[in-house]
Amino acid sequence: MGGPAGVVASQGNEVYKTLSNNVNAKWTRDPGLRRLNIGIATMFASAAANGYDGSLINGLLAMPYFNANLGDINPNLLGITLAGISLGGLPAFIPASYVSDYMGRRFTVAIGSSIMLAAAIIQCATSGVYAFLGTRIMLGIGLGFAQTAAPPLTTEIAHPKHRGNVTNLFQAIWYWGAILSAVLTLGTLFVESSWSWRVPSLMQGFFPAIQLFGLLLVPESPRWLVSKNRHDEALHVLAKYHANGSVEDELVQYEYQEICQALAMEKEASKSTGWSTFFATKGNRHRLLICILVGFMIQWAGNGIVSSSADSPLQTISHRF
Template identity: 30%
Template sequence: MEVSNDNHHHIQLKETVLVGKTLVAFTSVFVTQGVLLFGYDQGVMSSLLTNGYFQSYFNNPSPVEIGTMIAILEIGALFSSFAAGKIGDSIGRRATIRWGALIFVIGGSMQTFSFNIVSLSIGRLIAGVAVGLLTTIIPCYQSEISPPDDRGFFACLEFTGNILGYASSIWIDYGCSYIESNWSWRSPLLIQVIIGFLLFLGSFIIVETPRWLLDKNHDLEGMIVISDLYANGDVEDEKAKEEYRQIKEDILISRIEGGERSYHYLITRYTKRLSVACFSQMFAQLNGINIVSYYAPMIFESAGWIGRQAIFMTGINAIIYILSTLPPWWLVDGWGRKPLLLSGAVFMCIPLTIIAFSLYANNEYTANTVVVCVFVFNAAFGMSWGPIPWMMNEVLPNSVRSKGAALSTATNWFFNFVVGEMTPILLDVIRWKTYLIPAVSCVLSFFCVYLLFPETKGLTLEDMGSVFDDSSSIFSFHSSGNVGYGSTDERRASISVDGTSDIFHQSAASIARNPNLMKPDFDGIITGTPPPPVPTNPSNLHVPHPPLNRAGSGNNLNNNLKPIKSDVSSSSASIDGLNPVDSNVPPQEIEPPTFDEIYKYKVNQMLEPNVITKAWFSLVGRTKKSDEEAPFIH
């Protein structure tokens, strides 16, 4: 134990062995296995479609059978992504990842040992259920543990993992094509089962997100995880305390507003935010990436590259695809999300148009032209519409983030299904004209981003409301000209020398709940709807906007909001009205749990043996550990 003074400074109560940036990086890379599975499953079938043993075993499936077998994964993912929002809120992000990995192992095993096209399709359907859970929750998990300045980096790193899975499946297919038996197509399917099992085991190691913990009132655990992620395990660190206050304030404001979490509330209250998340996923699919991802070998075959040559060229394309995902690691937090999407739409539209007319010309230049254009198209997608849509869940408020992520991911899977189902049919019926459809979509996506999408680089998750000017915004970057309220740190509460509160250094949450700082003259400028008049009797003052109960009348705030430390302080007004308001006392900030509270919690936690330690204690004749034996203090 390292103690510098009586205030316990620089003591680590670590929840995990890794802390700080190392913990964030390790966790981010590890959960990337979930989207890597999706990329692998996406690419593995594209190459197997040209495998001779695969075609013979399944009696040369027709285009309709191929389209259904490919697209049925998206059907499973579509329905499970709706459920993922509620599951993620209920059992947590980490447990949802665990169940998703386990379901994928079951579906992957069925694919590996399938005996006809029906059993193969059922296996892909089950795997799709898992993919829907994983691709909904993992981006939420990623955004909720990443620091604001690095959130884009880790989201793009996650997408690189997805493409790494895609590329790996192509090259594994290529290598296994030399096996002279049905294991030439069964082996690649078996490998995805192994990856899924590793993710399942790792789900017992990774931390839960602090936002979910605090939302479920696991404040002590949440503070420990926050300190692990952002303060190297130091629970006394001011940065960790600041992060705790900011997250908790956002949660409490949501509860004050009624604590509503339904899909109807999400759609009606945060329409623009949800539109950004869903439109980005819709255009990511309609812009044509899965025409290439699912059917690249077939495309190359139509251009003149036959058999194993088509798989080889697909593998080369996959390598270029991976490399194209690296620049956004730095560009997304520097240049921004919006410029990447706009430039990507342009550089995807051009090669798609060239592919169409090159296939129409069908001359000696067609084969090489198609290859080059596919490479350019994939590179443009990998730098823009590949990673960015998956991180757009960041624009959603914490209270409904998992449900918003469920809708945006469901949008992805719906259009993914449409593209996967229709592509082989369109290639068979209208041939080269097929590529003009995504080319037109690229043009539409350009104008959608230009007119609708705001720039969100560098913002904390709690500050996203400021760029949308919706009703959850207290201050707006747009309305204020970004003066005085530029960041959470700049808005953090401070008390001046004369004891008065400085509004320009308070958090939005503090200002919102301080009756002294309510300015009727400014109400409604940002949200467009003035709030109801504030009661003049302090003893009746609970919150600025008292929510109605389910019956439509009355005010039962205690059902939605539980008091915290600052709320029951004798020097401050309670958010839930437990204490009277003293207009002469400045509002107090939400305070995180103290060191002593966290220490006591950890001691009690360590004194409760798990199944393994219970068995050990029974063997050695002991029932508990002493406080001195607690190994979590460093």
């Protein structure tokens, strides 16, 4: 135990490689890593759910029965309805971060996925623009909670040698959801009933359902457990999933000490920092502006305009037929 703790100051993948670890070189043949990685894969579902909605509106706007359901509405109301996910998700991120820190990552993911699943079922059964807007806001709230907790959960429970790939893959799964949405809306485009849009709407509950199932497979974040002084549980989680139950494993001990030291430093730093730190100096204000502009520019890349336009590609196809 003293060996790994002594090298915590030298962090990084190179240090991890020098420590003995009771796992199979191929994770598919290791029971602990196999269960862990399958569970992590189900947590990617929140990114896929985000991608599904990003592509869904483009398909729905091409459907005559969906437009009939909305009725002859004001373009401003239509814009607000299409932005319902953002209207619900944006204010949800702040309380979701506190819930994640106080109640745990798994609990927050469960809340978000449950809200999204319920919203998808309700949306499928409703009619009218205001009901559709309400369920989209509800979906946004659920997505805000799930998207806040799922990424840190996957990163904090992943084995060190897989952590980089897990972090990189999370947002890349966005496209899986977008592709599924495009395929499904194209497949139901010519269904001669309201089910042409109700089926894709109901399928918004598919990814949250996967995530709820995945919560049965993934453990709570050891980092969160340590932050709540549940040290024995955190060590047990690390040993079970990163060393097949070996508590004295060098890598497990190193990870545990690393988490403890990082949280101790964060606790000390928090005494002199807060929200006001963003505005304390010119440099901090500059960094805050960069953070805001990066988020804005990502969303203003043009994909939102094209997807929600009255002349979107899918709608052009439907009009030709």
